[in-house]
Amino acid sequence: MTTVTPRTEGDPRPDTIGMRLAHRVMLRDARRLTALAERLAATATTADAARGAAIAGYVADYCDSIHHHHSAEDDVLWPVLAASAGPHVDLTELSDDHAALDPLLSRVRAAAAAFAARPASEDAATALAVELADLRDTLVEHITDEEAAVLPAIEEYVSVQDWNRVEGTIRKRAKLSFEAPRVVDETTPEEYRALAAEGGLVLRLMLALLVPPFRRRQRRVFEG
Template sequence: MNNEPNGLLLAHRAMLRDLDRCAGLAAGLARSGERLDRKRATAIAGYLTDFCDSIHHHHSAEDDVLWPVLERSAGAHVDLTELTDDHAVLDPKLARIRSGAAAVATNRTVPAELAADLADLRDTLHEHIADEERTIVPLIKRYVSDDEWNRVEAAIRRRGAKMSFEVPRILAVSTPGELAEARREGGIPVALMIKLMPLPFKRREALVFGAGR
C-alpha cells in the first residue's frame, strides 16, 4: 500500500497544538487569578467546549470506524487493546473540563482545578498520540487499501464534526506543500475555503488566547 493517512496526522497535529496552548492559557490565568471580562470568559469557555467535542469526535470515530477496518485488514498483526483503553479514560477527563469551562463563563476566572485537568489531558494525549502514530500509522500504510482508507475518511466526515472549528485549526498546522496539494485536489471550492474560513476563526483565537496566538 502507498496510502498516507494525512487527515489523521493533521488532526493529531492540530490537537497537540491546542492541548499545549489551552493548558498554557489555563495555567497562566489560574496563577494570576485574573478576573476576565464577560466576553473573553464566554469565548474561553466556548473554545474549551468545542475542543472537548473535537477530541471526543476524533477518538469515537477511531473506535467506531477505523479500528474495525484495521482489525479486518491487519488481523493478528494489530492489537488495539491499549489504545482502546486509553480512549475509555478520555470521556471522564473531557467531562471535567467541560464542567470547568462552564464555571469560567459563570465566574469569569480560571480555577486551578481546570488548569490541572487540562495539563493532565495534554500529558495523556501527547503520550497516546505518540503511541498511536508509532503503532497504527504503519499498519494503515501496509494493510489498508487506498479505496478502504478513502471510505474510512468519508465515513468519519459523515459523523458531523464542527467544520468551522476543525478546518481552520487543520489549516493552521498544514505546511505550504500540504496546502498546495489541497488546492490542487479540491480546486476552487477548497481554495476559497482555505482563504476565507480562517478569518473569523482568527478573531475568535485572538479573543481567547490574546493577539499573536
C-alpha cells in the same frame, strides 16, 4: 464483519497526512489551552466575562473535537484496520484509552463552564488549568502510542480504497467550521498546497469563508 479490499505488495500506500495533521492540531491546542489557563491562574485579574465565555466555548468545541476523533476511530477506522491487518495490530490498549478519555473530557468541560461563570476567580482558572494539563499529558502519551502502532499498520495493510472510504466517512461527522481552520493554521506551505490540490475549488472557497472568522475567534481566546 467488516468487508475490506486487501492491499497487496506493490499497491500504493494510503496517505495518512490527514490523521497526522489531526493529531498535530489536537496536541497544539492541548498545549496552548493549558498554557493559557496557567497564565490566567497566575494573574490577579484573570479574565472578564466576554473572554471567559470565549475561552469556555473554545474549550467545549475542542473537547467535542477530541470525542469525535476517538469515537470515529472506534466506529469507522478500527473495524477496517482490524479486518485489513488481522493479528498484525492490537487495538485493545488504544480503545481502553479512548474509553478513559470521555470522563476526562467531561471534567474539562465542567471546569471550563465553571470558569465562564467566574472568570475573575483564580481558583476557577487554576481548576481549569489542572484539568487541561491532565488532558494534555494523556493525549501526548496516547497519540505517541497510536502513531507508533496504528499509522505503520494503516500504511502497510489498508488499501487506498478502504482508507479513502474511512476518511470520507469521518469527514462527514466532523464540525468543519472548527476543524478545517485549525488544520490550515498548522500546515506547512507544502502540506497546504497538497490539501488544496486534493480538495479543489470547493475546499478553497470553504476555507476562504471559514478561516478569517476562526482566526478572530482565536485572538479573542488566546490574546484577550
